[in-house]
Amino acid sequence: MFKKILIANRGEIAVRIIRACREMGIVPVAVFSAADRRSPHVLLADEAVCLGPAPASESYLHMDRIVQAVRQTGAEAVHPGYGFLSENAAFARRLEAEGIVFIGPRAEALELVGDKVRARQTMEKAGIPIIPGMKTVPTDLAEYRAAARSLGFPVIVKASAGGGGKGMRIVLREEGLEAAIEAGRREAKSAFGDASVYLEKYLDAPRHVEIQVLADNAGHTVHLFERECSVQRRHQKIVEETPSPALDPALRARMGETAVRAMRAAGYNNAGTVEFLLDKDRNFYFLEVNARLQVEHPVTELVTGVDLVRQQIRIAAGGTLGLAQADLKQNGHALECRIYAEDPANGFLPSPGKILLLREPKGPGVRVDSGIYGGWEVPITYDPILAKLIVWAEDREAACRRMAAALDGFVVLGIRTTIDFLKDVVGHPDFRAGRTDTAFIPTRFEGWRSPEADEETASIAAAAAAIEEMTGWGTASSPVLVATTRATAGGRKEAPDGPWRTLGPWRIGSGT
Numbered sequence: 001m002f003k004k005i006l007i008a009n010r011g012e013i014a015v016r017i018i019r020a021c022r023e024m025g026i027v028p029v030a031v032f033s034a035a036d037r038r039s040p041h042v043l044l045a046d047e048a049v050c051l052g053p054a055p056a057s058e059s060y061l062h063m064d065r066i067v068q069a070v071r072q073t074g075a076e077a078v079h080p081g082y083g084f085l086s087e088n089a090a091f092a093r094r095l096e097a098e099g100i101v102f103i104g105p106r107a108e109a110l111e112l113v114g115d116k117v118r119a120r121q122t123m124e125k126a127g128i129p130i131i132p133g134m135k136t137v138p139t140d141l142a143e144y145r146a147a148a149r150s151l152g153f154p155v156i157v158k159a160s161a162g163g164g165g166k167g168m169r170i171v172l173r174e175e176g177l178e179a180a181i182e183a184g185r186r187e188a189k190s191a192f193g194d195a196s197v198y199l200e201k202y203l204d205a206p207r208h209v210e211i212q213v214l215a216d217n218a219g220h221t222v223h224l225f226e227r228e229c230s231v232q233r234r235h236q237k238i239v240e241e242t243p244s245p246a247l248d249p250a251l252r253a254r255m256g257e258t259a260v261r262a263m264r265a266a267g268y269n270n271a272g273t274v275e276f277l278l279d280k281d282r283n284f285y286f287l288e289v290n291a292r293l294q295v296e297h298p299v300t301e302l303v304t305g306v307d308l309v310r311q312q313i314r315i316a317a318g319g320t321l322g323l324a325q326a327d328l329k330q331n332g333h334a335l336e337c338r339i340y341a342e343d344p345a346n347g348f349l350p351s352p353g354k355i356l357l358l359r360e361p362k363g364p365g366v367r368v369d370s371g372i373y374g375g376w377e378v379p380i381t382y383d384p385i386l387a388k389l390i391v392w393a394e395d396r397e398a399a400c401r402r403m404a405a406a407l408d409g410f411v412v413l414g415i416r417t418t419i420d421f422l423k424d425v426v427g428h429p430d431f432r433a434g435r436t437d438t439a440f441i442p443t444r445f446e447g448w449r450s451p452e453a454d455e456e457t458a459s460i461a462a463a464a465a466a467i468e469e470m471t472g473w474g475t476a477s478s479p480v481l482v483a484t485t486r487a488t489a490g491g492r493k494e495a496p497d498g499p500w501r502t503l504g505p506w507r508i509g510s511g512t
């Protein structure tokens, strides 16, 4: 087993991996940029190396500096987390050439699945159902046009090198095709340095259901069931759960077995996820492979009892899986909400800044994977994820109730977050009934506004009490928060400090 691992990432996922290292008796090494000097992952690690200035290209994406940090600290392996260099085949090759272990799949598998068109070809050859669409990247518009006509509109333009929704364009009618292809090409070129785009049939409000897979270096491959990730905004997941309310045991078994076959066809090792779209007639189609640890991995961990990060490290160190398919079971239900530093009432604009007060929920079945603390300044430079709130309970209904209560107990003041939005998502009758597809957020939450003050009395009052305790402010005559209408004339006093900015329709008063 490794003695020292360098974690080439930041935020909540770096913290998560540091934890796994500690439990395994491995020394965790953090890397950081100038913007992250006081970040939790830096404070938690045994050693930390500054890579350079804030821009990711100068720090978390800078291969030379990461290799140098590995050399300097004597680490034997690198865990890339998700994002940044996690699916970069050149990085995996570079580490291999330097005699450093990359905790992830081999470079050839990364190359294959990182190219959506190549992956589709491989899957089709292996008899895996793929979304109807092109299997090569055309050279002229006429080919796109002919393909779109035979698929029938709507179609979706996708970047072959795609990820994070970049280069994706939905085309409703033929008139929009050329402009969408051009826009997709431009976006793909600037995001991935590769302008190749192709077309798929745009399915009508499918569900996104993915299967977690683990494969050791000897080719022993198992799946750890599904995650339902249909609650998406702009094609990016925000709430995930397992089991999926849409699967029955027979469909689950078929999708699991198909995912294992897909990964074998790709020559895949380590942890990875096969994503599928499931249509209204319960047909499922291969979407793509995510060749890394997923953001939403904790729901699988809570329901299967398998620590995925620990498994990744064991496999990378040459260990065998030690898990047989028949041993794996789903127990209870888990939900995850992603908490972002974004303002949902304002077009989900990023909301960086200082966290003045933080209260994370606790209790049975509540897990918070967090990369923040009170007093910490959220930088603007990176992905705005602050924390993930994950709950487990014996069944879906109990898990929903636990999530709602835990969101109520999650207080972040000083910056705007998506917590209130998530409360409404989890409280929505269709969500409660398990009626979620990828159109759930766009159709139910268009133009969402934050809830009126009186719905939040309890959590705001708790926050006010905590602020009072923290700042000692107003001790002579304890201030209490009084609901008021938004922007009332007169009575609204200017708050002495930042947290009040985020309180919305409240003023500070005597309680009368």
Ligand code: ADP
Pocket: 131, 156, 162, 163, 164, 165, 166, 168, 200, 201, 202, 203, 204, 205, 206, 208, 232, 235, 236, 275, 277, 287, 288, 438
């Ligand atoms: P990326 O790799 O950029 O994240 P994906 O191919 O994984 O893109 O797709 C992300 C999401 O976009 C899917 O979960 C789904 O909601 C939507 N999507 C992608 N392809 C299709 C399609 N052919 N039909 C309908 N929705 C799609």
